Amino acid sequence: MIADAVTTPYQAAKRAxxxxxxxxxxxxxxxxxxxxxxxxxxxxxxxxxxRYSQKSRQAEKSPRVWxxxxxxxxxxxxxxxxxxxxxxxxxxxxxNTGWKIFEVTGTKAGQDxxxxxxxxxxxxxxxxFGLAKSEYMMSKLMAFxxxxxxxxxxxxxxxxxxxxxxxxxxxxxxxxxxxxxMSTIAATFDEIHKxxxxxxxxxxxxxx
Numbered sequence: 001m002i003a004d005a006v007t008t009p010y011q012a013a014k015r016a017x018x019x020x021x022x023x024x025x026x027x028x029x030x031x032x033x034x035x036x037x038x039x040x041x042x043x044x045x046x047x048x049x050x051r052y053s054q055k056s057r058q059a060e061k062s063p064r065v066w067x068x069x070x071x072x073x074x075x076x077x078x079x080x081x082x083x084x085x086x087x088x089x090x091x092x093x094x095x096n097t098g099w100k101i102f103e104v105t106g107t108k109a110g111q112d113x114x115x116x117x118x119x120x121x122x123x124x125x126x127x128x129f130g131l132a133k134s135e136y137m138m139s140k141l142m143a144f145x146x147x148x149x150x151x152x153x154x155x156x157x158x159x160x161x162x163x164x165x166x167x168x169x170x171x172x173x174x175x176x177x178x179x180x181x182m183s184t185i186a187a188t189f190d191e192i193h194k195x196x197x198x199x200x201x202x203x204x205x206x207x208x
Contacts, residue, residue, distance in 0.1 A: 001173055001201060002166055007154035009037035009102075010162045012127045015151045016100045018044060023094060027114050028105035028128060032201060035176055037104050037127065043170040081116045097121055106130030123147045176200055181207040 018024065024041055028034040089096035098121045103114040106128030115136050118124045122144065141148065154162070165171045178200040180188055185204055192198055 001177060001203070002159075002163060004153070005033050005201070006036045006040075006166060006171060006173065007159060007162045008033060008127065008151075009040045009104075010158055010165075011154040012037065012102055012125045012151045013040055013044060014158065015149050016102070016123050016125045018100060023099050025099055025101045025114075025117060027101065027103045027110045028107075031104060032176075032197075033127065034104045036171060036173075037102050039171045040165075041102075043165055081113065082119075085117055101125065102127055104128040108132035108134060118144065118146050118148070120144050121146065123149060125149045125151055127151060177203055179203050179205050181205060183207050 016024075018041065026034055026038045026041070029038040086096050097119055099117070099119070101114050101117055101122065101124045103110050103124065104127040105111075107130055110128065111126070111130070111132070111134045114124050114126075115134060118140070123146065126148065140146070162171070166173060178198070180202055182204045188202055188204065192202070
């Protein structure tokens with residue numbers, strides 16, 4: 001769990017040069033990596049913005065700001081979403097510039113939303129992997145003085161830091177992990193293949 005789902009978000013935060021007082025958005029904060037992206041940012045004492053938040057209420061420990069679910073944005077288009085975002089920031093008394101956005105879903109919907117929300121002197125970090133293509137006017141990066149950054153995995157030197165954060169409960173993994181006996185491997189594989197991705201990550205512990 002730590003070697004991928006938890007360390008990957010930490011490196012993403014480092015790549016974005018997250019600093020005290022930064023405002024951030026996590027797109028997909030209730031997913032397998034997203035819950036740790038949000039927790040990592042909170043552990044680093046950041047203000048957390050969050051998207052697609054209705055699914056997993058156990059993730060509410062991490063984000064402090066909740067935006068409307070994605071289905072309410074259907075049909076609005078880029079201009080509508082941008083306008084809603086500006087209105088949201090205004091209602092909260094925060095600037096709508098300089099936000100650092102972490103896209104962890106790897107889906108076209110998530111990536112398109114992230115690109116829509118990228119604005120002046122902002123940074124977008126692509127954490128999730130997907131095969132879909134998105135269309136974007138690259139000149140916006142120049143006009144906004146913005147950045148799009150890719151990140152892959154985590155450098156070895158960050159592992160001790162992340163492990164310490166988990167051991168000290170700054171990042172909590174227990175609610176999102178289910179431990180089963182290794183002898184149930186066949187049944188577990190069958191269950192997951194039929195039902196799809198489980199709500200929790202399954203860890204098999206040797207019992208023979």
